[in-house]
Amino acid sequence: MKKTICVLLSLVLMLSALLTLSSCGKSKSLVLNVYNWGEYISDGSEGTLDTIAAFKEWYQQTYGAKITVRYTTYQSNEDMYAKLSSGAVSYDVIIPSDYMIARMKDEGMLLPLNYDNIPNYQYIDESFRGLYYDPDNQYTVPYTYGVVGIIYDANVVDEADVGDWDLMWNEKYAGNILQFNNSRDAFATAQYKLGLDVNSTDHANWDAALQELKTQSPMIKSYVMDEVYNMMESGEAAIAAYYAGDYFTMLDNQSDSVDLQFYYPERTNYFVDAMCIPSCCQNKELAEIFINYMLSEEPAIANAEYIYYASPNSLVYDSEDYQEELGEDAIAILYPGIENFSELYNEYAYRNLDPDTLSYITTLWETLKIS
Amino acid sequence: MKHVSRIYTALILLFLFAPIAILLVFSFNSSKSLSVFSSFSMHWYRELFRDSETLSSVKNTLILAVSASIISTVMGTAAAVGMHRLKKRYLRVAMDAVTNIPMINPDIITGISLMLMFVFVGRFFGAATSLNFGTMLIAHITFCLPYVILQVLPKIQQMDASLPEAAMDLGCTPIKAFLKVEVPEIMPGIITGLIMAFTLSLDDFVISYFTTGNGFQTLPIRIYNMTKKTVTPKMYALATIIFFVILALLLLSNVFDANTAQTIREARSRKKANHAKKEL
Numbered sequence: 001m002k003k004t005i006c007v008l009l010s011l012v013l014m015l016s017a018l019l020t021l022s023s024c025g026k027s028k029s030l031v032l033n034v035y036n037w038g039e040y041i042s043d044g045s046e047g048t049l050d051t052i053a054a055f056k057e058w059y060q061q062t063y064g065a066k067i068t069v070r071y072t073t074y075q076s077n078e079d080m081y082a083k084l085s086s087g088a089v090s091y092d093v094i095i096p097s098d099y100m101i102a103r104m105k106d107e108g109m110l111l112p113l114n115y116d117n118i119p120n121y122q123y124i125d126e127s128f129r130g131l132y133y134d135p136d137n138q139y140t141v142p143y144t145y146g147v148v149g150i151i152y153d154a155n156v157v158d159e160a161d162v163g164d165w166d167l168m169w170n171e172k173y174a175g176n177i178l179q180f181n182n183s184r185d186a187f188a189t190a191q192y193k194l195g196l197d198v199n200s201t202d203h204a205n206w207d208a209a210l211q212e213l214k215t216q217s218p219m220i221k222s223y224v225m226d227e228v229y230n231m232m233e234s235g236e237a238a239i240a241a242y243y244a245g246d247y248f249t250m251l252d253n254q255s256d257s258v259d260l261q262f263y264y265p266e267r268t269n270y271f272v273d274a275m276c277i278p279s280c281c282q283n284k285e286l287a288e289i290f291i292n293y294m295l296s297e298e299p300a301i302a303n304a305e306y307i308y309y310a311s312p313n314s315l316v317y318d319s320e321d322y323q324e325e326l327g328e329d330a331i332a333i334l335y336p337g338i339e340n341f342s343e344l345y346n347e348y349a350y351r352n353l354d355p356d357t358l359s360y361i362t363t364l365w366e367t368l369k370i371s
Numbered sequence: 372m373k374h375v376s377r378i379y380t381a382l383i384l385l386f387l388f389a390p391i392a393i394l395l396v397f398s399f400n401s402s403k404s405l406s407v408f409s410s411f412s413m414h415w416y417r418e419l420f421r422d423s424e425t426l427s428s429v430k431n432t433l434i435l436a437v438s439a440s441i442i443s444t445v446m447g448t449a450a451a452v453g454m455h456r457l458k459k460r461y462l463r464v465a466m467d468a469v470t471n472i473p474m475i476n477p478d479i480i481t482g483i484s485l486m487l488m489f490v491f492v493g494r495f496f497g498a499a500t501s502l503n504f505g506t507m508l509i510a511h512i513t514f515c516l517p518y519v520i521l522q523v524l525p526k527i528q529q530m531d532a533s534l535p536e537a538a539m540d541l542g543c544t545p546i547k548a549f550l551k552v553e554v555p556e557i558m559p560g561i562i563t564g565l566i567m568a569f570t571l572s573l574d575d576f577v578i579s580y581f582t583t584g585n586g587f588q589t590l591p592i593r594i595y596n597m598t599k600k601t602v603t604p605k606m607y608a609l610a611t612i613i614f615f616v617i618l619a620l621l622l623l624s625n626v627f628d629a630n631t632a633q634t635i636r637e638a639r640s641r642k643k644a645n646h647a648k649k650e651l
Contacts, residue, residue, distance in 0.1 A: 033585045038596030039603070045418050053423065070586025071424065073596040088490040088502040089584050229601055233404050249601065253404035282499060 042306035049302035092287035117288035120295035127341035140274035156238035165193035174219035178240035181223035183365035245309035398607035439511035440568035447519025482581035502584030519564035526560030
């Protein structure tokens with residue numbers, strides 16, 4: 001008796017497991033799977049637009065059909081890549097960074113877009129077309145971009161010392177400087193300072209950068225990533241390199257004794273995050289409709305205001321409401337008016353490095369961290 | 372010596388509760404900063420209840436934890452009963468070892484191997500996506516199961532084997548004897564197992580991370596994914612709420628325990644008194 005019950009129970013469990021496994025492939029209802037960075041969309045907090053809810057409403061009004069959006073987030077490009085390449089999930093829209101786009105494109109993980117379904121692409125600035133990761137404009141629609149600059153506390157740092165990367169190597173501020181706790185970003189600060197190529201495969205180039213970092217290391221307060229926010233806001237440290245958009249987050253929270261300022265060095269890092277459709281997409285047309293919606297005025301502005309990164313969309317940066325909301329100073333910093341953006345970008349942005357170089361950098365990074 | 376031990380206790384308590392205290396204080400901060408307390412405000416609590424994405428991940432986490440803990444408790448209790456009744460000693464030892472493996476296995480290995488299996492089975496059946504709520508539930512049951520067995524098995528072993536036999540002697544069917552006699556006897560083990568499974572499932576990150584699929588995100592994964600930008604103070608507010616809910620549950624269950632212990636004691640003393648009266 002008990003045995004039969006056990007057998008029956010286990011059969012039921014197995015069947016239900018199989019059903020959940022097989023049902024997902026066949027579902028015909030309208031579902032859009034979006035995979036984005038965490039905190040990278042206006043989500044309705046503090047009176048902002050809830051982009052996903054607004055899209056669902058807009059879709060229902062325009063096409064008269066209900067749609068489910070399953071929105072999930074990832075923490076890094078590598079996490080997203082691992083999840084997608086496992087073949088266990090299917091997403092319709094992803095928003096990776098430039099170097100990851102190049103890699104995924106080379107590995108055939110992206111689908112070419114049908115730009116007829118994305119008429120709002122016309123608002124994307126010319127400078128953001130034909131960038132190295134997508135030279136023929138086939139796979140991507142840029143979402144945000146950013147430039148690395150140097151943030152400093154004007155109450156500690158003398159105006160006269162400000163300028164280019166030298167501030168991060170200035171002995172006067174020893175013990176007040178923060179450096180990236182990430183090999184690629186840390187080496188890049190030295191390479192930009194020395195005028196070296198950040199995408200070089202030449203070991204001598206990286207050795208030179210390591211020497212520069214070694215002379216800097218006694219002056220460093222600590223090597224940080226996220227901790228940079230609290231340390232700069234509280235005045236614990238006075239100099240750090242970070243993205244312009246993140247500078248404003250710090251500015252909002254700085255304590256009274258701190259006066260954070262920002263400037264761009266001459267050579268510096270640029271990044272672009274762009275919307276793409278991965279090859280596991282189930283409903284390409286719907287994905288393109290979503291991408292197009294994200295470029296339209298209201299959501300694009302809401303997202304740009306929420307994320308605080310610069311937008312390549314002219315509907316955003318030309319909008320008077322947006323400029324007013326951010327204020328003149330912020331606009332001046334976020335949009336430094338780079339005329340030859342694509343040229344600078346193609347020269348200074350990170351590219352995917354070959355595994356040999358990457359492992360060489362890792363070794364160098366370890367010797368730096370040990371010494 | 373007394374002072375030393377007091378200071379030691381105070382230090383232990385400080386290290387245990389200081390992080391929670393800081394979290395609690397800063398959840399009432401009106402600004403975003405973790406270093407500057409601007410002024411008291413309920414701002415982040417209001418924000419939390421407006422954040423549909425976080426709320427849905429809380430809902431997902433609870434659905435998953437409740438179903439995983441209930442299913443694993445039922446399965447684990449059945450398994451413990453079965454393991455107790457195994458006649459051959461070597462079989463029993465083997466079963467013990469097998470149930471212990473998922474417990475000593477590092478989470479990351481359990482996570483990756485489960486993911487690989489799900490992907491393999493998914494491909495086998497030609498599904499486009501093989502990870503979803505179902506796979507996550509299976510994964511959570513998998514790692515909760517040994518803990519339930521570990522809680523229930525000793526209770527069965529402690530139980531007097533003649534109790535169910537007596538019940539059957541008095542006319543109970545084996546099922547009735549199991550439900551009416553054995554289950555109440557091992558109930559404390561089942562409850563502890565259930566609570567353990569629930570908390571384990573609630574805060575699991577590593578295994579969930581590998582087995583999560585489209586559109587089903589639990590709270591730990593959501594918080595982790597926030598760390599590219601900053602973790603917003605909404606999360607401090609959420610953590611504070613969770614802390615107090617759990618504290619309330621703990622107090623309630625303690626009060627409940629004390630009450631039942633009291634009634635049992637009273638009932639016993641009354642019985643004794645009756646006995647004494649009768650004997651007189």
